[in-house]
Amino acid sequence: xxxxxxxxxxxxxxxxxxxxxxxxxxxxxxxxxxxxxxxxxxxxxxxxxxxxxxxxxxxxxxxxxxxxxxxxxxxxxxxxxxxxxxxxxxxxxxxxxxxxxxxxxxxxxxxxxxxxxxx
Numbered sequence: 001x002x003x004x005x006x007x008x009x010x011x012x013x014x015x016x017x018x019x020x021x022x023x024x025x026x027x028x029x030x031x032x033x034x035x036x037x038x039x040x041x042x043x044x045x046x047x048x049x050x051x052x053x054x055x056x057x058x059x060x061x062x063x064x065x066x067x068x069x070x071x072x073x074x075x076x077x078x079x080x081x082x083x084x085x086x087x088x089x090x091x092x093x094x095x096x097x098x099x100x101x102x103x104x105x106x107x108x109x110x111x112x113x114x115x116x117x118x119x
Contacts, residue, residue, distance in 0.1 A: 048083065051086060052083075055086050055094060056082075056095050057094050057096045059096065060095055063097055063100055064100070074104075078103060078104070
């Protein structure tokens with residue numbers, strides 16, 4: 001009876017060790033995949049920034065950097081549009097600060113003015 005109990009304990013211990021080893025192997029694989037994905041994102045961001053340096057003047061890049069702090073989604077949308085225009089060959093010159101301001105105004109949603117009339 002004691003031998004049976006010992007045998008069950010040994011089998012259970014071996015089973016637990018195998019499960020832990022499998023989890024550790026999966027964990028390291030997940031970690032590698034996450035690091036590869038992070039590296040790919042960093043490379044994409046570096047390429048994007050290099051292209052933005054070709055498209056925008058320093059003043060326009062500075063304006064976008066400042067705007068990114070408050071309106072990140074708007075800046076990302078504008079950058080994506082500028083990259084698509086540049087890749088399709090529709091941008092003939094660099095975009096300066098004034099052109100960037102005009103683009104930003106065009107991208108802003110139209111504001112409705114609300115008036116309250118008292119009777």
